[in-house]
Amino acid sequence: MLNFLVRRLGSGALSLLVIAALVFLLLKALPGGPFDTEKSLPPEIMRNIEAYYGLDRPLWEQFVRYVGNALQGDLGVSYSQRDLPVIDLIAQRLPISLELGLYAILLGLLIGLPLGVLAAAYHNRLPDYVATLLAILGTSIPNLALAPMLILFFGLFLKWLPIARWTTWDSKVLPTLALGLGIAAVISRLTRSSMLQVIQEDFIRTARAKGLSEVSVLGQHALRNALLPVLTIMGPILAYLLTGTLVVEEIFAIPGLGSYFITSISNRDYPVVMGIYLLYGFLIILMNTLVDILYAWADPRIRLE
Amino acid sequence: MGNFVALFLIIIITIPVEVPMLLAAVRRTLCLLGGLLLLSAPVVIAQDITKTLRLPQMSAIPTLDPGLAQDSSSIEVIEQLFLGLTDYDPKTYEVIPELATKWSASADSRTYTFEMRKDVFWSDGVPVTAHDIEYAIRRNINPETASPYAYVLYILEGAEAINKGESKDFNSLGVRAVDDYTVEFRLTQPAGFFPAMAGLWTYRPLPRRSIEAFGTAWTEPEHILTNGSYRLATWEKGNQLILKRNPDYKDSVTQQPAQIEEVNYYIIPESSTGLAMFENGELDIIGGTFLSIPVAEIDRVRKEYADRYSAQPDLCTYYLGVNNEREPTNNPLVRKALSAAIDRKTLVERITKGGEEPATTFTRPPIFGSVDPKEGIGIGYDPEQARRWLAEAGYPDGEGFPTITYMHNTSENHAKIAQAVQAMLRRNLGVNIRIENQEWKVYLKSTTQPDAPHLFRFGWCADYPDANNWLMEVFHPTKSTNRIRWQNSEYAQLTEKAMGSTDPSERIQLYRRAEQILNEEEAAIIPLYFYASKYLVNPRLKDWYHMALGGQQIRYWRLMGRP
Numbered sequence: 001m002l003n004f005l006v007r008r009l010g011s012g013a014l015s016l017l018v019i020a021a022l023v024f025l026l027l028k029a030l031p032g033g034p035f036d037t038e039k040s041l042p043p044e045i046m047r048n049i050e051a052y053y054g055l056d057r058p059l060w061e062q063f064v065r066y067v068g069n070a071l072q073g074d075l076g077v078s079y080s081q082r083d084l085p086v087i088d089l090i091a092q093r094l095p096i097s098l099e100l101g102l103y104a105i106l107l108g109l110l111i112g113l114p115l116g117v118l119a120a121a122y123h124n125r126l127p128d129y130v131a132t133l134l135a136i137l138g139t140s141i142p143n144l145a146l147a148p149m150l151i152l153f154f155g156l157f158l159k160w161l162p163i164a165r166w167t168t169w170d171s172k173v174l175p176t177l178a179l180g181l182g183i184a185a186v187i188s189r190l191t192r193s194s195m196l197q198v199i200q201e202d203f204i205r206t207a208r209a210k211g212l213s214e215v216s217v218l219g220q221h222a223l224r225n226a227l228l229p230v231l232t233i234m235g236p237i238l239a240y241l242l243t244g245t246l247v248v249e250e251i252f253a254i255p256g257l258g259s260y261f262i263t264s265i266s267n268r269d270y271p272v273v274m275g276i277y278l279l280y281g282f283l284i285i286l287m288n289t290l291v292d293i294l295y296a297w298a299d300p301r302i303r304l305e
Numbered sequence: 306m307g308n309f310v311a312l313f314l315i316i317i318i319t320i321p322v323e324v325p326m327l328l329a330a331v332r333r334t335l336c337l338l339g340g341l342l343l344l345s346a347p348v349v350i351a352q353d354i355t356k357t358l359r360l361p362q363m364s365a366i367p368t369l370d371p372g373l374a375q376d377s378s379s380i381e382v383i384e385q386l387f388l389g390l391t392d393y394d395p396k397t398y399e400v401i402p403e404l405a406t407k408w409s410a411s412a413d414s415r416t417y418t419f420e421m422r423k424d425v426f427w428s429d430g431v432p433v434t435a436h437d438i439e440y441a442i443r444r445n446i447n448p449e450t451a452s453p454y455a456y457v458l459y460i461l462e463g464a465e466a467i468n469k470g471e472s473k474d475f476n477s478l479g480v481r482a483v484d485d486y487t488v489e490f491r492l493t494q495p496a497g498f499f500p501a502m503a504g505l506w507t508y509r510p511l512p513r514r515s516i517e518a519f520g521t522a523w524t525e526p527e528h529i530l531t532n533g534s535y536r537l538a539t540w541e542k543g544n545q546l547i548l549k550r551n552p553d554y555k556d557s558v559t560q561q562p563a564q565i566e567e568v569n570y571y572i573i574p575e576s577s578t579g580l581a582m583f584e585n586g587e588l589d590i591i592g593g594t595f596l597s598i599p600v601a602e603i604d605r606v607r608k609e610y611a612d613r614y615s616a617q618p619d620l621c622t623y624y625l626g627v628n629n630e631r632e633p634t635n636n637p638l639v640r641k642a643l644s645a646a647i648d649r650k651t652l653v654e655r656i657t658k659g660g661e662e663p664a665t666t667f668t669r670p671p672i673f674g675s676v677d678p679k680e681g682i683g684i685g686y687d688p689e690q691a692r693r694w695l696a697e698a699g700y701p702d703g704e705g706f707p708t709i710t711y712m713h714n715t716s717e718n719h720a721k722i723a724q725a726v727q728a729m730l731r732r733n734l735g736v737n738i739r740i741e742n743q744e745w746k747v748y749l750k751s752t753t754q755p756d757a758p759h760l761f762r763f764g765w766c767a768d769y770p771d772a773n774n775w776l777m778e779v780f781h782p783t784k785s786t787n788r789i790r791w792q793n794s795e796y797a798q799l800t801e802k803a804m805g806s807t808d809p810s811e812r813i814q815l816y817r818r819a820e821q822i823l824n825e826e827e828a829a830i831i832p833l834y835f836y837a838s839k840y841l842v843n844p845r846l847k848d849w850y851h852m853a854l855g856g857q858q859i860r861y862w863r864l865m866g867r868p
Contacts, residue, residue: 048449048468083522089543151581
């Protein structure tokens with residue numbers, strides 16, 4: 001276990017360094033700079049600004065400085081908001097994105113798991129069909145389309161919920177739905193098919209033969225085994241959340257990282273883009289490691305070496 | 306079969322009864338879900354909606370430091386927080402006093418002296434004085450401050466050398482506090498438009514003690530010192546910014562503080578979300594500098610909210626830049642033909658549809674030095690003449706005319722305009738153009754290269770209301786970015802002379818001639834239309850008007866009742 005963690009840590013750090021180098025080079029290769037405007041700034045003013053941010057130094061030096069500062073927890077200062085350190089920006093915005101992501105995953109599990117179990121239990125009967133229909137709807141409507149529909153219906157038409165922003169509890173309902181329903185659909189499909197597989201297994205027949213109730217058979221014996229593929233998909237779901245939040249945050253005017261990420265790319269706000277990329281990379285590595293550990297917990301046959 | 310019909314009928318009959326019940330069930334579920342979320346809900350201070358003006362902004366407000374601001378959303382908030390020496394009349398855009406009470410120019414028009422009000426105070430109670438202006442300009446011109454707008458100070462003696470790092474002699478700088486309430490500017494050359502410039506944010510007084518104590522953090526709500534009609538209460542970057550009325554402020558015109566107690570700016574990146582919020586009564590304004598109304602929705606909102614919708618003239622001009630060095634647009638006849646073949650009236654009536662006005666000159670009326678459209682300067686729509694010019698250039702009926710490139714920055718609106726122009730040129734001249742688009746920053750780069758596209762769109766907006774800001778600062782062959790790669794010595798001389806002249810009527814004549822060369826004789830650019838801002842304004846907001854320059858004058862608006 002310890003061995004496993006150490007190796008993961010090493011490869012993770014290396015991955016992050018590679019990500020940093022790649023993003024750094026790609027950003028510099030993008031035409032257009034952070035301080036380009038329609039009325040081009042006089043060259044001497046551009047020089048002053050570049051000197052202020054250290055952009056007048058050679059590329060390798062900029063990168064080495066960046067990595068050196070990053071190791072000490074300093075990710076630089078945003079170019080488009082001069083007095084805002086990137087680390088503060090992340091500290092302000094990440095919790096909001098995480099909160100939204102957490103609600104979405106919870107909603108996904110809360111709806112997806114029971115729906116999947118139900119569909120499997122009533123295989124090829126009405127509940128199964130209904131669940132399938134819902135899942136197809138859930139996966140095929142992108143949140144880009146779902147979000148405005150939710151706003152239109154619950155906000156403008158029924159006037160039950162605020163249209164946008166992330167303030168009171170009721171303002172959080174629509175974004176959670178917009179992000180979580182798609183996850184619920186994926187989870188329910190996956191739970192259903194893996195339950196169906198597990199139900200065929202001998203140990204389930206044994207459990208039934210022992211006279212256990214159907215609830216106990218499905219809930220205790222089948223579900224735990226069926227969870228393995230669901231756990232596997234939590235990694236990709238995280239990736240989905242990261243990209244999904246971009247759209248949902250933008251539409252609902254939520255001050256999370258996702259919406260800011262888009263803006264900072266078009267502003268060529270190098271330090272912010274770098275910081276968010278590194279953070280995303282870190283989170284994905286972290287989540288994959290966690291999933292591997294959960295694997296071992298869910299399936300005693302798996303040992304972390 | 307009969308069963309299905311019966312079921313269908315039952316469903317139809319019960320829908321009116323069932324739907325509300327169903328909705329109620331959904332609502333209960335949502336409330337339950339909301340109850341779970343409540344655990345983490347932040348404490349929201351109840352705001353009195355009858356006293357709060359709610360405005361959207363598209364992206365995070367970059368800075369509240371007047372010395373560093375260069376974008377419209379920063380300037381919008383800075384206008385509420387900091388006073389300038391001068392301001393503009395919202396109707397005529399003439400220069401009026403704000404922090405200054407009066408000003409005078411020396412005989413050679415190279416020294417300007419401003420007398421200041423004595424009853425304006427910083428938010429810590431200290432009076433605002435001429436020394437604060439002197440400090441602000443010394444600080445903003447310092448290359449270490451790296452102010453992007455420092456070049457508007459270059460008209461002051463010694464400023465350019467200091468900003469370029471060639472001089473460290475701040476005493477040579479052309480600004481001086483003569484006494485506590487008199488400030489004097491010495492200019493490098495006579496400049497009749499200087500009072501208009503002196504109201505710009507880069508010239509506004511700054512609180513030295515706050516900046517020296519807190520560095521870049523001086524604009525945080527707990528450190529900032531301001532002197533305007535509002536004070537900064539909260540600034541959650543990229544989320545919201547709240548201003549509270551400054552009770553000590555006395556307006557130079559009304560002798561009263563601002564009318565509205567609180568102003569909230571919300572960051573709303575999506576204009577369709579903003580529109581939905583407006584329709585739901587969550588915003589008081591959408592449009593103009595407060596998040597634009599989605600173009601696809603304009604037709605609908607114009608009908609649905611006829612009482613709330615309006616189009617307001619903006620001090621901006623949409624034009625096609627021409628690459629004056631590339632074949633075949635290096636030929637003035639070709640450029641004139643292209644300009645005459647574009648039907649600008651149809652363009653604004655059928656494509657942009659938001660109250661824009663056709664343009665044949667560059668400087669937007671009524672800015673000082675602009676040409677009244679009635680004078681007929683520039684090239685209007687004349688397909689016959691266009692064909693003649695093209696034939697004279699050696700391309701009768703467009704024969705042998707190469708396919709030229711028209712580029713715009715990526716946007717649905719620009720694409721529509723490009724397609725309309727493409728169709729007009731094909732129909733009227735028989736020439737083909739290829740439309741390309743690029744992301745904004747890439748586009749800015751491409752259009753400064755020697756192989757820049759033949760035609761490329763830009764919009765220019767006034768920084769201060771004088772033609773110098775247009776004809777000189779955008780197209781002067783050497784003293785501007787000159788994206789159009791155009792060299793014309795007469796034009797250069799005219800704009801230089803107009804800049805130095807102190808005789809208003811002479812300046813008007815010089816600019817008139819410059820417009821004629823730029824748009825008519827040389828057709829170095831093709832102006833298309835003058836902008837308009839489309840607004841939806843909640844009727845509870847009274848005395849509202851659109852200020853096309855330098856931030857809205859919220860201090861004169863009033864709120865009556867609920868949205």
